[in-house]
Amino acid sequence: MKLLVNSVEQTFDIGKQIGEKVSPGDIICLEGDLGTGKTHLTKGIASGLSIDEHITSPTFNIVNEYNEGRLKLYHFDVYRVYDPDEIAAIGFDEYIFSNGVSVIEWANYIDELIPPSALYIKISKDLSKGENFREIKFQYSDTRYDYIKEITL
Template identity: 35%
Template sequence: MVLKYKINEITKIAKELLQYSPYKIILFNGEMGVGKTTLIKELISQLGSKDRVSSPTFSLVNEYKIKDGIAYHFDFYRINDIEEVYQIGVDDYLYSNQWCFVEWPEKVQEILPKNATVVDIKKHLNDERTISVQ
Protein backbone atom coordinates (compact mmCIF):
# COMPACT_ATOMS: atom_id res chain seq x y z
CA MET A 1 0.00 0.00 0.00
CA VAL A 2 1.35 3.43 -0.95
CA LEU A 3 -0.44 6.62 0.07
CA LYS A 4 0.29 10.32 -0.27
CA TYR A 5 -0.98 12.72 2.36
CA LYS A 6 -0.59 16.11 3.98
CA ILE A 7 -0.34 16.45 7.73
CA ASN A 8 -3.99 17.62 7.98
CA GLU A 9 -5.02 14.18 6.63
CA ILE A 10 -3.23 12.28 9.41
CA THR A 11 -6.47 10.97 10.97
CA LYS A 12 -7.51 9.31 7.72
CA ILE A 13 -4.04 7.83 7.17
CA ALA A 14 -3.90 6.43 10.72
CA LYS A 15 -7.30 4.75 10.31
CA GLU A 16 -6.22 3.18 7.03
CA LEU A 17 -2.93 1.97 8.49
CA LEU A 18 -4.64 0.31 11.47
CA GLN A 19 -7.10 -1.42 9.15
CA TYR A 20 -4.41 -2.50 6.69
CA SER A 21 -1.78 -3.78 9.13
CA PRO A 22 -2.00 -7.54 9.66
CA TYR A 23 0.28 -7.23 12.70
CA LYS A 24 0.22 -5.30 15.95
CA ILE A 25 3.92 -4.51 15.63
CA ILE A 26 4.54 -1.59 13.27
CA LEU A 27 8.06 -0.44 12.42
CA PHE A 28 8.53 3.15 11.24
CA ASN A 29 11.39 4.14 8.93
CA GLY A 30 12.11 7.68 7.87
CA GLU A 31 14.44 10.59 8.36
CA MET A 32 14.38 12.79 11.44
CA GLY A 33 11.43 15.20 11.22
CA VAL A 34 9.45 13.22 8.65
CA GLY A 35 6.47 12.74 10.98
CA LYS A 36 6.92 9.30 12.55
CA THR A 37 6.00 10.46 16.06
CA THR A 38 3.09 12.53 14.76
CA LEU A 39 1.64 9.50 13.00
CA ILE A 40 2.18 7.28 16.04
CA LYS A 41 0.40 9.83 18.25
CA GLU A 42 -2.61 9.65 15.95
CA LEU A 43 -2.52 5.84 15.83
CA ILE A 44 -2.57 5.68 19.63
CA SER A 45 -5.44 8.16 19.69
CA GLN A 46 -7.35 6.09 17.12
CA LEU A 47 -6.92 3.07 19.40
CA GLY A 48 -8.84 4.94 22.09
CA SER A 49 -6.16 6.43 24.31
CA LYS A 50 -6.95 9.62 26.17
CA ASP A 51 -3.31 9.92 27.31
CA ARG A 52 -0.98 12.68 26.21
CA VAL A 53 1.40 10.96 23.79
CA SER A 54 5.03 12.04 23.59
CA SER A 55 8.21 10.67 22.10
CA PRO A 56 10.08 8.19 24.32
CA THR A 57 13.46 9.41 23.06
CA PHE A 58 15.15 9.21 26.46
CA SER A 59 13.05 6.53 28.18
CA LEU A 60 13.12 4.22 25.10
CA VAL A 61 9.51 3.14 25.62
CA ASN A 62 6.25 4.82 26.65
CA GLU A 63 3.12 2.92 27.60
CA TYR A 64 -0.42 4.10 26.85
CA LYS A 65 -3.78 2.73 27.96
CA ILE A 66 -6.00 2.12 24.94
CA LYS A 67 -9.54 0.83 24.53
CA ASP A 68 -8.60 -2.86 24.41
CA GLY A 69 -5.29 -3.00 26.26
CA ILE A 70 -1.99 -1.18 26.02
CA ALA A 71 0.04 0.43 23.25
CA TYR A 72 3.82 0.67 23.48
CA HIS A 73 5.77 3.38 21.66
CA PHE A 74 9.51 2.78 21.24
CA ASP A 75 12.14 5.24 20.05
CA PHE A 76 15.53 3.62 19.54
CA TYR A 77 17.27 6.66 18.04
CA ARG A 78 19.68 7.06 20.96
CA ILE A 79 20.55 3.36 21.31
CA ASN A 80 24.31 2.81 21.31
CA ASP A 81 24.34 -0.82 22.37
CA ILE A 82 21.70 -3.53 21.88
CA GLU A 83 22.20 -4.42 25.56
CA GLU A 84 20.29 -1.23 26.47
CA VAL A 85 17.24 -2.67 24.74
CA TYR A 86 17.50 -6.00 26.52
CA GLN A 87 17.72 -4.16 29.87
CA ILE A 88 14.24 -2.68 29.39
CA GLY A 89 12.82 -6.18 28.78
CA VAL A 90 12.05 -5.59 25.12
CA ASP A 91 10.96 -9.19 24.51
CA ASP A 92 8.19 -8.85 27.09
CA TYR A 93 6.81 -5.88 25.16
CA LEU A 94 7.22 -7.25 21.64
CA TYR A 95 5.63 -10.61 22.44
CA SER A 96 2.82 -9.23 24.61
CA ASN A 97 0.22 -9.30 21.80
CA GLN A 98 -0.29 -5.56 22.39
CA TRP A 99 0.25 -2.77 19.86
CA CYS A 100 3.95 -1.86 19.50
CA PHE A 101 5.02 1.16 17.46
CA VAL A 102 8.77 1.28 16.85
CA GLU A 103 10.77 4.29 15.63
CA TRP A 104 14.31 3.69 14.33
CA PRO A 105 13.89 -0.10 14.04
CA GLU A 106 17.09 -0.39 11.99
CA LYS A 107 19.06 0.17 15.21
CA VAL A 108 17.65 -3.05 16.74
CA GLN A 109 16.77 -5.07 13.66
CA GLU A 110 18.29 -8.31 14.98
CA ILE A 111 15.80 -8.50 17.87
CA LEU A 112 12.60 -7.58 16.03
CA PRO A 113 9.96 -10.22 15.21
CA LYS A 114 9.54 -11.14 11.55
CA ASN A 115 5.76 -10.66 11.89
CA ALA A 116 5.74 -6.88 11.73
CA THR A 117 4.34 -4.26 9.41
CA VAL A 118 7.01 -1.97 7.95
CA VAL A 119 6.12 1.66 7.25
CA ASP A 120 8.43 3.92 5.24
CA ILE A 121 7.67 7.65 5.36
CA LYS A 122 9.16 10.21 3.00
CA LYS A 123 8.58 13.96 3.14
CA HIS A 124 8.45 15.96 -0.08
CA LEU A 125 9.23 19.64 -0.72
CA ASN A 126 5.54 20.57 -0.89
CA ASP A 127 5.07 19.26 2.70
CA GLU A 128 3.31 16.20 1.31
CA ARG A 129 4.35 12.80 2.59
CA THR A 130 4.41 9.37 1.01
CA ILE A 131 3.80 6.36 3.20
CA SER A 132 4.70 2.89 1.92
CA VAL A 133 3.39 -0.05 3.93
CA GLN A 134 4.75 -3.60 3.62
Protein backbone atom coordinates in the same frame (compact mmCIF):
# COMPACT_ATOMS: atom_id res chain seq x y z
CA MET B 1 1.53 -0.12 -1.08
CA LYS B 2 2.20 3.58 -0.70
CA LEU B 3 0.23 6.74 -0.03
CA LEU B 4 1.08 10.39 -0.62
CA VAL B 5 -0.04 12.82 2.08
CA ASN B 6 0.34 16.57 2.28
CA SER B 7 -0.63 17.38 5.87
CA VAL B 8 -0.13 16.35 9.47
CA GLU B 9 -3.88 15.70 9.62
CA GLN B 10 -3.69 13.14 6.80
CA THR B 11 -0.76 11.41 8.50
CA PHE B 12 -2.72 11.32 11.76
CA ASP B 13 -5.79 9.95 9.94
CA ILE B 14 -3.78 7.11 8.39
CA GLY B 15 -2.50 6.25 11.87
CA LYS B 16 -6.03 6.37 13.26
CA GLN B 17 -7.25 3.93 10.60
CA ILE B 18 -4.37 1.60 11.51
CA GLY B 19 -5.16 1.91 15.22
CA GLU B 20 -8.79 0.98 14.62
CA LYS B 21 -7.71 -2.27 12.94
CA VAL B 22 -4.65 -3.46 14.88
CA SER B 23 -4.75 -6.70 16.82
CA PRO B 24 -2.97 -7.86 19.99
CA GLY B 25 0.68 -8.56 19.27
CA ASP B 26 0.96 -6.30 16.22
CA ILE B 27 4.41 -4.77 15.77
CA ILE B 28 4.62 -1.59 13.73
CA CYS B 29 8.10 -0.42 12.75
CA LEU B 30 8.44 3.22 11.70
CA GLU B 31 11.34 4.50 9.66
CA GLY B 32 12.04 7.97 8.34
CA ASP B 33 14.19 11.04 8.85
CA LEU B 34 13.63 13.53 11.66
CA GLY B 35 10.46 15.53 11.11
CA THR B 36 8.78 13.18 8.63
CA GLY B 37 5.79 12.40 10.85
CA LYS B 38 6.55 9.19 12.76
CA THR B 39 5.18 10.56 16.03
CA HIS B 40 2.11 12.07 14.31
CA LEU B 41 1.36 8.65 12.81
CA THR B 42 1.75 7.13 16.30
CA LYS B 43 -0.64 9.73 17.74
CA GLY B 44 -3.17 8.61 15.14
CA ILE B 45 -2.65 4.95 16.03
CA ALA B 46 -3.27 5.84 19.69
CA SER B 47 -6.45 7.67 18.73
CA GLY B 48 -7.64 4.64 16.77
CA LEU B 49 -7.03 2.56 19.90
CA SER B 50 -9.22 5.03 21.90
CA ILE B 51 -6.25 6.23 23.95
CA ASP B 52 -6.92 9.76 25.18
CA GLU B 53 -3.54 10.36 26.82
CA HIS B 54 -1.13 12.90 25.35
CA ILE B 55 1.30 10.99 23.12
CA THR B 56 4.92 12.11 23.11
CA SER B 57 8.02 10.61 21.59
CA PRO B 58 9.84 8.59 24.26
CA THR B 59 13.27 9.69 23.03
CA PHE B 60 14.89 9.69 26.46
CA ASN B 61 12.74 6.99 28.09
CA ILE B 62 13.01 4.53 25.16
CA VAL B 63 9.41 3.34 25.77
CA ASN B 64 6.14 4.95 26.84
CA GLU B 65 3.27 2.70 27.88
CA TYR B 66 -0.37 3.64 27.35
CA ASN B 67 -2.83 1.33 29.08
CA GLU B 68 -6.21 3.05 28.80
CA GLY B 69 -7.35 2.11 25.28
CA ARG B 70 -8.85 -0.84 23.43
CA LEU B 71 -5.36 -2.42 23.58
CA LYS B 72 -2.20 -1.41 25.40
CA LEU B 73 0.20 0.65 23.29
CA TYR B 74 3.96 0.42 23.71
CA HIS B 75 5.61 3.34 21.94
CA PHE B 76 9.36 2.93 21.47
CA ASP B 77 11.85 5.47 20.21
CA VAL B 78 15.23 3.82 19.72
CA TYR B 79 16.97 6.81 18.11
CA ARG B 80 19.42 7.05 21.02
CA VAL B 81 19.99 3.31 21.42
CA TYR B 82 23.57 2.59 20.47
CA ASP B 83 23.65 -1.09 21.35
CA PRO B 84 20.79 -3.57 20.81
CA ASP B 85 21.65 -5.10 24.19
CA GLU B 86 20.51 -1.81 25.76
CA ILE B 87 16.96 -2.26 24.48
CA ALA B 88 16.97 -5.97 25.28
CA ALA B 89 17.81 -5.03 28.88
CA ILE B 90 14.52 -3.11 29.31
CA GLY B 91 12.52 -6.25 28.51
CA PHE B 92 11.90 -5.50 24.84
CA ASP B 93 10.79 -9.07 24.07
CA GLU B 94 8.20 -8.95 26.83
CA TYR B 95 6.66 -5.86 25.26
CA ILE B 96 6.63 -6.97 21.63
CA PHE B 97 5.47 -10.52 22.34
CA SER B 98 2.63 -9.35 24.59
CA ASN B 99 -1.05 -8.73 23.88
CA GLY B 100 -0.40 -5.05 23.31
CA VAL B 101 0.52 -3.14 20.15
CA SER B 102 4.15 -2.06 19.75
CA VAL B 103 5.10 0.97 17.67
CA ILE B 104 8.85 1.35 17.20
CA GLU B 105 10.26 4.60 15.86
CA TRP B 106 13.70 4.24 14.23
CA ALA B 107 13.20 0.46 14.08
CA ASN B 108 15.96 0.17 11.49
CA TYR B 109 18.44 0.84 14.35
CA ILE B 110 17.54 -2.49 15.95
CA ASP B 111 16.65 -4.60 12.90
CA GLU B 112 18.18 -7.73 14.41
CA LEU B 113 15.64 -7.63 17.27
CA ILE B 114 12.53 -7.22 15.09
CA PRO B 115 10.54 -10.37 14.26
CA PRO B 116 9.95 -11.00 10.53
CA SER B 117 6.19 -10.74 11.09
CA ALA B 118 6.34 -6.96 11.72
CA LEU B 119 4.68 -4.24 9.65
CA TYR B 120 7.16 -1.69 8.31
CA ILE B 121 6.09 1.85 7.52
CA LYS B 122 8.62 4.16 5.91
CA ILE B 123 7.85 7.87 5.76
CA SER B 124 9.89 10.11 3.50
CA LYS B 125 9.62 13.72 2.39
CA ASP B 126 8.68 14.26 -1.24
CA LEU B 127 10.06 17.74 -1.84
CA SER B 128 9.42 17.46 -5.58
CA LYS B 129 5.72 17.90 -4.76
CA GLY B 130 6.10 20.50 -1.98
CA GLU B 131 7.36 21.10 1.54
CA ASN B 132 4.55 19.23 3.35
CA PHE B 133 4.32 16.15 1.12
CA ARG B 134 5.21 12.77 2.56
CA GLU B 135 5.29 9.37 0.91
CA ILE B 136 4.20 6.60 3.25
CA LYS B 137 5.22 3.08 2.17
CA PHE B 138 3.92 -0.07 3.80
CA GLN B 139 5.75 -3.39 3.75
CA TYR B 140 4.80 -6.64 5.43
CA SER B 141 4.81 -10.37 4.85
CA ASP B 142 2.28 -11.48 7.48
CA THR B 143 -1.34 -11.47 6.28
CA ARG B 144 -2.41 -10.13 9.68
CA TYR B 145 -1.61 -6.68 8.25
CA ASP B 146 -3.79 -6.99 5.16
CA TYR B 147 -5.99 -4.27 6.68
CA ILE B 148 -3.42 -1.83 5.27
CA LYS B 149 -5.03 -2.34 1.86
CA GLU B 150 -8.22 -0.73 3.21
CA ILE B 151 -6.61 2.56 4.27
CA THR B 152 -7.88 5.60 2.41
CA LEU B 153 -7.04 9.29 2.41
